[in-house]
Amino acid sequence: MHGEPAYGPDFSHFKYVNPEAPKGGRLRLAVTANGYDTFNPLVARGVSAAGLQQYLYETLLVPSADEPFSAYGLVAESVETPKDRSYAVYNLRPEARFHDGHPITAEDVAFTFNLLMEKGHPFYRSYYAGVSNVTVESEDRVRFDFGEATNRELPLIIGQMPILPKHYWQEHSFGEEGLTPPLGSGPYRISEFEAGRYITYQRVEDYWAADLPVRKGRFNFDLIRFDYYSDETVSLEAFKAGDYDYRREMSAKNWATAYSGDRFSSGQIITEAIEHRRPAGMQAFVFNTRQDVFSDPKVREAISYAFDFDWANRNLFYDQYERTDSYFENSELASSGLPQGRELDILDNYREQLPEDVFKEDYTPPSTEGDRTLRDNLRKAMTLLQEAGYEIRDGAMVHEKTGQPLSFEFLLFQKSFERVVLPFKNNLERLGMEVSVRLVDTNQYVERVQNFDFDIIVHSFGQSDSPGNEQRDFWHSSVVDLKGSRNYAGVSDPVVDELVELVIQAPDREALIHRTRALDRVLLHGHYVVPNWHLSMDRIAYWSFLERPSTTPKNGVDVDNWWYGN
Missing domain, CATH: 3.40.190.10 (Periplasmic binding protein-like II)
Known part of the structure; x- marks a missing residue:
C-alpha cells in the first residue's frame, strides 16, 4: 500500500510458515x-x-x-x-x-x-x-x-x-x-x-x-472439520474430552480457571498466550442512534458512566484486560492526548462543526480507578441526563417534556456476556432507566442486526494497520439506511464522511496516520459506543499432536500454518 513490500519477486515462502511442513492428518x-x-x-x-x-x-x-x-x-x-x-x-x-x-x-x-x-x-x-x-x-x-x-x-x-x-x-x-x-x-x-x-x-x-x-x-491438513455447539460451556468440555483439537479462548474466566487437570499437567493439552501486534480495533456496547432514545450524544455519554470496567476487570476478568480507548487500539493509528501538528490542522477545518471537547479534552472512558468511584460517575451521568432534558419522576428517568421513560434493550446471543451486562444494567437502573436484556439464538440475532432492529448490541469493529474502503461501511452516511451494512451505530455526520474519504485517499503512510487519528478522535467524542476491553495476546489451547511454526507473524496465530505431528 505504502513503501516497498517485505518480500521480493523471487521469495520462496512467507517467513512465518514451515515450507517443509508435512501434509496429512x-x-x-x-x-x-x-x-x-x-x-x-x-x-x-x-x-x-x-x-x-x-x-x-x-x-x-x-x-x-x-x-x-x-x-x-x-x-x-x-x-x-x-x-x-x-x-x-x-x-x-x-x-x-x-x-x-x-x-x-x-x-x-x-x-x-x-x-x-x-x-x-x-x-x-x-x-x-x-x-x-x-x-x-x-x-x-x-x-x-x-x-x-x-x-x-x-x-x-x-x-x-x-x-x-x-x-x-x-x-x-x-x-x-x-x-x-x-x-x-x-x-x-x-x-x-x-x-x-x-x-x-x-x-x-x-x-x-x-x-x-x-x-x-x-493448508497442511487432509481434513478440516467444524463441529457446532450451541453452548460455550459444552464446547469447552468437549475440547478437554478430545472431541476437537484446537481452541482459541475468549473468556478470561475460562482461561484463569478451566484449563487444568491431568491432560494439561501431562502435556497432552498445551496452553499458550502468544503476543500479537495486530490492531485490536474496538469491541464495545454499540448504540443504535437511529432510535430516538439515543439521538442525543449526552444521553449516550451518560450511559457510558454507568459501566464500571475496573470492577468487571477485577471481579469477572481476573485483571487480564486493558480498557479500550480508541477505534484503532494497539496501533500507531490510535489518537491520544490533545490534537496537535498535522492532525490538528485537519480537525481545524471542521472546528465549527465539532464539539469543543475534540480540541480541549483527551478522550478517556469513565473509570473508577484511584479516588474516582462509581457514585462519582453516576453523579456525572445524572448531570448529563439533566442537560439532555431528563428528570426523575416517581423513581423513573423520563423526558421532562414528553414524559417518555428512558428505556432500552441489550440484544445478546452469547450467554457468557450476561454476567457483564447484568451489573451494567443494575447501575443504569440506579439512574432510573428501564433496561432489559434479551438473549436470542444466532440466526435471530443476525437477522435483527442486519435490519438494525436493536437498541444496544456488543460488537467488534475489527481494524487493520491500513484502514481504507471498509471505513465507509462502518461510518459513512451513504450506508446508514442500507440493510446489511456495518454502520450499526447509525453514524450520519458530514464531518465523519469527509474524514473517511481523507483516510481512503491518503497519499502516504504519514498522511494515513494523521488522518486516521483525526477520524478516531471525532468518532470517540461522538459517543457512539461504550468501549469494552482488549488483550494483545492470543490465548490458545491445543492437543500435543499439533505442531506450529517457530515464528508467529505480527497478526497473530494462524492455524492454517500448522500441521499434524506425531
Whole structure:
C-alpha cells in the first residue's frame, strides 16, 4: 500500500510458515452457534457455514500476515498499475483452475465483480464503489478502471475479491442454492456436512496453487472439520474430552480457571498466550442512534458512566484486560492526548462543526480507578441526563417534556456476556432507566442486526494497520439506511464522511496516520459506543499432536500454518 513490500519477486515462502511442513492428518475445530443454513457467504441472506471463504475460494492477490498491507499474486501472476493507481490490470496464471478443471479466466473475474455488485451482500456495493469499469482484454487479462483516482487502495481491494466460476453460476441461482456445495478453486472442497451439526473440508490433492510462494507451508491438513455447539460451556468440555483439537479462548474466566487437570499437567493439552501486534480495533456496547432514545450524544455519554470496567476487570476478568480507548487500539493509528501538528490542522477545518471537547479534552472512558468511584460517575451521568432534558419522576428517568421513560434493550446471543451486562444494567437502573436484556439464538440475532432492529448490541469493529474502503461501511452516511451494512451505530455526520474519504485517499503512510487519528478522535467524542476491553495476546489451547511454526507473524496465530505431528 505504502513503501516497498517485505518480500521480493523471487521469495520462496512467507517467513512465518514451515515450507517443509508435512501434509496429512486432520484438524477438528469448534463453532459456538446454532448451526448454519447456507454455503454462500457472499450474500446477506442466511447464516453461512464456517470456513467457506477461507478454504473454498481463491482471490487474485493475498496479503502477508506480517505487514500493514502488502499483497502478493495468487490467481493473478502480475499486476500493472500506473503511479496514480487509476486503473489495475491483472494478468492471470495459466495454471489457475477451479475444482472441476476449468481454467480461471478474465471472464470469471469480471462475472464475479458484476454478480457481487448486483446480487451480493450490500457491503460489496460500498466496498467496490470506486470501480468505474471492468474490461476483459483477453482470456487471462482483465482491467479495472477506477473513478476515484485518489483511492490508492483499490488495486489491492479488488485483489481480495473471491473469484467465482461463471460457467457454474450461470446454471445456478446465486443466493438461492442453500446447502448445495458450490464449485470452488481453493485448497479444500466440501466433503461431508450435516446442517446445524458439522461441516468437513477435504484437501484438494491436485490443488493448482500448492507450490506457489504464497501457499507454500500452508493448508497442511487432509481434513478440516467444524463441529457446532450451541453452548460455550459444552464446547469447552468437549475440547478437554478430545472431541476437537484446537481452541482459541475468549473468556478470561475460562482461561484463569478451566484449563487444568491431568491432560494439561501431562502435556497432552498445551496452553499458550502468544503476543500479537495486530490492531485490536474496538469491541464495545454499540448504540443504535437511529432510535430516538439515543439521538442525543449526552444521553449516550451518560450511559457510558454507568459501566464500571475496573470492577468487571477485577471481579469477572481476573485483571487480564486493558480498557479500550480508541477505534484503532494497539496501533500507531490510535489518537491520544490533545490534537496537535498535522492532525490538528485537519480537525481545524471542521472546528465549527465539532464539539469543543475534540480540541480541549483527551478522550478517556469513565473509570473508577484511584479516588474516582462509581457514585462519582453516576453523579456525572445524572448531570448529563439533566442537560439532555431528563428528570426523575416517581423513581423513573423520563423526558421532562414528553414524559417518555428512558428505556432500552441489550440484544445478546452469547450467554457468557450476561454476567457483564447484568451489573451494567443494575447501575443504569440506579439512574432510573428501564433496561432489559434479551438473549436470542444466532440466526435471530443476525437477522435483527442486519435490519438494525436493536437498541444496544456488543460488537467488534475489527481494524487493520491500513484502514481504507471498509471505513465507509462502518461510518459513512451513504450506508446508514442500507440493510446489511456495518454502520450499526447509525453514524450520519458530514464531518465523519469527509474524514473517511481523507483516510481512503491518503497519499502516504504519514498522511494515513494523521488522518486516521483525526477520524478516531471525532468518532470517540461522538459517543457512539461504550468501549469494552482488549488483550494483545492470543490465548490458545491445543492437543500435543499439533505442531506450529517457530515464528508467529505480527497478526497473530494462524492455524492454517500448522500441521499434524506425531
